[in-house]
Amino acid sequence: MTAPIDFYFDFSSPYGCLAAQRIEALAAKHGRSVDWHPVLLGAIFKATGGAPLTELPLKADYARRDFERSARFHGIDGFRLPAKFPIATQAPARIVLWLKGSDPLLAARVAKALYRAYFFDGVDISSPERAAAVAATEGVDAAAARAAVDDPAIKEALKDEVERALARGVFGSPFVIVDGEPFWGLDRFDQIDRWLASGGF
Amino acid sequence: MTAPIDFYFDFSSPYGCLAAQRIEALAAKHGRSVDWHPVLLGAIFKATGGAPLTELPLKADYARRDFERSARFHGIDGFRLPAKFPIATQAPARIVLWLKGSDPLLAARVAKALYRAYFFDGVDISSPERAAAVAATEGVDAAAARAAVDDPAIKEALKDEVERALARGVFGSPFVIVDGEPFWGLDRFDQIDRWLASGGF
Numbered sequence: 001m002t003a004p005i006d007f008y009f010d011f012s013s014p015y016g017c018l019a020a021q022r023i024e025a026l027a028a029k030h031g032r033s034v035d036w037h038p039v040l041l042g043a044i045f046k047a048t049g050g051a052p053l054t055e056l057p058l059k060a061d062y063a064r065r066d067f068e069r070s071a072r073f074h075g076i077d078g079f080r081l082p083a084k085f086p087i088a089t090q091a092p093a094r095i096v097l098w099l100k101g102s103d104p105l106l107a108a109r110v111a112k113a114l115y116r117a118y119f120f121d122g123v124d125i126s127s128p129e130r131a132a133a134v135a136a137t138e139g140v141d142a143a144a145a146r147a148a149v150d151d152p153a154i155k156e157a158l159k160d161e162v163e164r165a166l167a168r169g170v171f172g173s174p175f176v177i178v179d180g181e182p183f184w185g186l187d188r189f190d191q192i193d194r195w196l197a198s199g200g201f
Numbered sequence: 202m203t204a205p206i207d208f209y210f211d212f213s214s215p216y217g218c219l220a221a222q223r224i225e226a227l228a229a230k231h232g233r234s235v236d237w238h239p240v241l242l243g244a245i246f247k248a249t250g251g252a253p254l255t256e257l258p259l260k261a262d263y264a265r266r267d268f269e270r271s272a273r274f275h276g277i278d279g280f281r282l283p284a285k286f287p288i289a290t291q292a293p294a295r296i297v298l299w300l301k302g303s304d305p306l307l308a309a310r311v312a313k314a315l316y317r318a319y320f321f322d323g324v325d326i327s328s329p330e331r332a333a334a335v336a337a338t339e340g341v342d343a344a345a346a347r348a349a350v351d352d353p354a355i356k357e358a359l360k361d362e363v364e365r366a367l368a369r370g371v372f373g374s375p376f377v378i379v380d381g382e383p384f385w386g387l388d389r390f391d392q393i394d395r396w397l398a399s400g401g402f
Contacts, residue, residue, distance in 0.1 A: 048258045057249050058372040062383055072402055073392050171259040182263055187388035191274050201273055 004033045005196075006177040008165055009111075010041040011089035013173035014067040014081060017119040019186045020112055021076050023176070026189060030196035036100070036108050038093035039165045040158070041173055048171045052086055070186065078120045087118070087126040090158070091149045095135050097157050098148035110135045205234045206397075207378040209366055210312075211242040212290035214374035215268040215282060218320040220387045221313055222277050224377070227390060231397035237301070237309050239294035240366045241359070242374055249372045253287055271387065279321045288319070288327035291359070292350045296336050298358050299349035311336045 007023050009016035027034045045051060053063040064081060071079035092114045099107035117123040117134045125131045132145035148154050165175075169182055176183045176192055181200070183192050194201055208224050210217035228235045246252060254264040265282060272280035293315040300308035318324040318335045326332045333346035349355050366376075370383055377384045377393055382401070384393050395402055 048260065050257065050260070056251065056372070058367070058370050059249065059251070062370060062372065062385060065383070066385070066389075069392065069402075073395065166259070169259050169263060171257070171263065182266070184263060184267070185388070187386070188267075190391075191270065194274065201270075 002031060003179065004035040005192075006035050006037060006168075008037045008039050008170045008173060008175040008177075010039055010044075010173040011092045011114060011118060011125060012086040013041060014063075014079075014119065015070070015186045016173040017115040018067075018071055018074060018076055018079065019174035019176075019189070020115050022074065022186070022189060023174075024108070026193060026196075029193070032196065034108065036096065036104070036111050037161060037165065038089070038096045038111065038158070039162050039170065039173070040089060040093060042088070043159075043162045044166060044171060047166055050171060054086070074186075080119070080122075082118060082122045082124075084124055084126075087124060089126065090155075091128040091131040092118075092125045092134075094149050094151070094154045094158055095131055095140075095145050097161060098145070098151070098154050099135070099140065101157075106138065106140070110138045110140060113138050203232060204380065205236040206393075207236050207238060207369075209238045209240050209371045209374060209376040209378075211240055211245075211374040212293045212315060212319060212326060213287040214242060215264075215280075215320065216271070216387045217374040218316040219268075219272055219275060219277055219280065220375035220377075220390070221316050223275065223387070223390060224375075225309070227394060227397075230394070233397065235309065237297065237305070237312050238362060238366060239290070239297045239312065239359070240363050240371065240374070241290060241294060243289070244360075244363045245367060245372060248367055251372060255287065275387075281320070281323075283319060283323045283325075285325055285327075288325060290327065291356075292329040292332040293319075293326045293335075295350050295352075295355045295359055296332055296341075296346050298362060299346070299352070299355045300336070300341065302358075307339065307341070311339045311341060314339050 005027050023034050054060045067081055096107050096111045099110055114125050114134050118125045123130055128146055128149040132142045135145040136142040172184050178195055206228050224235050255261045268282055297308050297312045300311055315326050315335050319326045324331055329347055329350040333343045336346040337343040373385050379396055
């Protein structure tokens with residue numbers, strides 16, 4: 001099959017950011033493209049009873065250590081947990097969703113730029129103005145991007161995206177669905193690689 | 202360094218079982234031995250606010266799928282989630298801890314036999330009698346193993362082991378500590394491999 005693989009992510013998810021640096025190369029290796037789905041983990045956790053890694057005792061300390069260790073392990077330079085973490089991610093998610101409607105490839109480039117801005121450069125992309133300014137570095141009209149954040153139709157579209165994600169079983173970030181098979185986490189990329197190569201195992 | 206690597210596990214943990222099939226080969230590759238630490242996830246979750254994977258909506262369905270897929274991915278044949286799952290694991294944990302006092306290598310063999318009995322053959326090792334019978338297949342005196350389950354000193358030793366694990370930051374299973382560096386999950390075995398080879402990264 002040559003259907004795109006579905007990549008669900010929240011802009012405040014460190015492993016989502018690391019996965020975003022790798023997902024296109026992994027898909028391309030198997031002749032696939034990537035469908036980028038920004039979602040809101042806050043809404044997903046509300047529905048599923050999940051909790052951010054960094055809010056649980058012991059697990060929080062471990063996670064903070066593992067984020068940067070995993071970045072080093074995967075050869076991703078420059079990643080560091082921002083001082084302000086986690087953040088609300090409606091603004092960047094809405095901008096990406098708005099762009100997807102007209103130009104999915106541009107939306108993917110902007111998604112990667114937003115992740116880098118937050119996790120590599122410490123830019124607080126929860127701010128609609130700052131998120132729009134990051135989009136502008138990829139050639140997007142900043143005023144239009146800023147307006148999209150408050151557009152009721154885009155707000156509704158993001159809610160729908162989250163609902164559809166939950167309906168497909170998405171409970172975390174990153175979350176990848178390959179031909180109906182769900183994979184949670186950057187640490188399932190080796191399984192995704194084999195699944196794409198063999199159509200299952 | 203040549204200190205043993207510390208392997209923490211709960212007998213009701215599917216990924217713990219899969220990791221137990223691989224940990225000794227991984228350690229031996231780097232000239233290390235394994236110190237097997239049975240712990241009780243129930244007590245650990247009580248202290249940390251954690252929850253079993255299979256009690257969370259969506260995550261539960263995913264986990265049940267991922268357990269067996271991960272077994273196949275790692276080439277571990279015969280693994281299947283038992284009908285009775287999860288189970289209380291005081292009995293097998295106490296038997297292993299009791300054996301460790303006199304014969305750590307025998308304790309490790311019995312630990313692997315107990316995991317296989319539960320996750321490969323569906324034996325309910327929460328029963329002290331059945332756990333003792335499994336230990337007997339490795340040459341242990343069944344009556345002595347059965348008595349160890351009710352021995353106040355062994356009960357206390359298991360509580361102490363759990364307390365020490367929590368003090369070292371152990372919040373899940375499997376959990377490996379290599380020269381002070383913590384790794385949670387079978388999916389960190391690739392990072393452990395590199396850490397053991399290079400002393401860090």
